[in-house]
Amino acid sequence: MLIFSKKAALQAHLDTYIKAGKGIGFVPTMGALHSGHLSLMQQSLEQNGVTVVSIFVNPTQFNNPDDLKKYPRTLEADAEKISGLNKDIIIFAPEVDEMYDGNTVSSHYDFDGLENQMEGAHRPGHFDGVGTIVKKLFEIVRPTNAYFGEKDFQQLQIVKKLVEKNHMGINVVGCPITREDNGLAMSSRNARLSDAERNEAALIYKILQGARKRFDFESIAEVKSFVESAFEAHPAFKPEYFEIAAEDTLEPATLKENRKYRAFIAIFLGNVRLIDNISLN
Template structure:
């Protein structure tokens, strides 16, 4: 298994091993890999000649320094997990210097308002950081296809918009959410939860499923009130937001339109650990 810490070495290897017919599949991650990440790698392996995964905790997308400091970094363990899928996968695990070359700051982007909803409201500058690092990674790897999990659905839409606006030659592929046995969406942050917290966090998926059922007969406002009440009665969890939004624009649903696709989004704190989830409502 090849692990590259410098972009120049990765690019040299790709240049030497890519033919005109080669396709490169790319899975950008921040590490602390779980089965959800591995499912993205499997998808890439099925559809591409070469698969590259990046493992990089990107400082510019964290508006909370404490969150950045505590974010799990488990490179050796990650590499072992990747090996269980394929030893042919190329790993790019750069330093901040290799990515940002001494200028660790975000470029400002206009994502046509997608960046101002949900996560954007509560994490100022977050999507500028995401856009900046994803563009840099795409320029380094030059992938044919890039794979992103739908748990971060807003991020997925932002990346698609980035590709459209910057006219980048890469196809973005969204992949289904992987869940724990109790329904909790798999996330690198789950590693920071105690067993009790992880067990009780099943309330998030259960509540989202209940919201989906209610959305068939109730208004978006009534569904939101139900979710707010469900978390108000649970002292372990603090609801940051619950939003029902148009899948395409991410604008809040004020009134249901049968011709639109809607999705519910949620962010919850468990002892300062932030968990997000999403579910299609159609």
């Protein structure tokens, strides 16, 4: 298995595939890999001549320094999981200075308002950090297809907008959420939950499913009231936001129109912040 830590070395290696006309699939990650990440890699393997996985904890997308400090860094275990899936996957695991050339700051991006909703409103500067690192990685890897999970649906829409506005010619593929047996959306943050909390966290998806059922015959205000009441009955949870938004603009919806909607939630269980979403139609 090939593991690169330097941009120039990775690019030189990938030049061979590009000259041969072999498509490059790319799965950007921050490590602490789980089955959801592996499902993205599997899809890339099936659709491309070569697959690259980046493992990089990007400091500029953390608005909470404590969150950055606690984020798990498990490169050796991650490499073993990737190797178990396919030894031909290429890993790119750079240091911070390699990616930022000693100047660890974000560029500022205009994503046509996508960045101002939900996660953007609660995590100032987060999507500037996401846009900065994804653009850097895309320029290094030069993928044909790039794979992102729908658990971070807002991020997925922002990456699509980044590619569109910068004319990068990359196909951004959204992949379904991978869930644990109890319905909890797989996330690297789940490792910070106790066994009891992980079981209790199944409630998040159950309530989202309830919201989806009600969306067909209740108003948006009524659905939001149902979710609020459901979590009030379980004080271990501290919702940060619950929003029903149009998938294309991510703007909060008040009235139903002929468009696709999705419900989004960010919620604390103990000191762990979890996010999830579900399509409503």
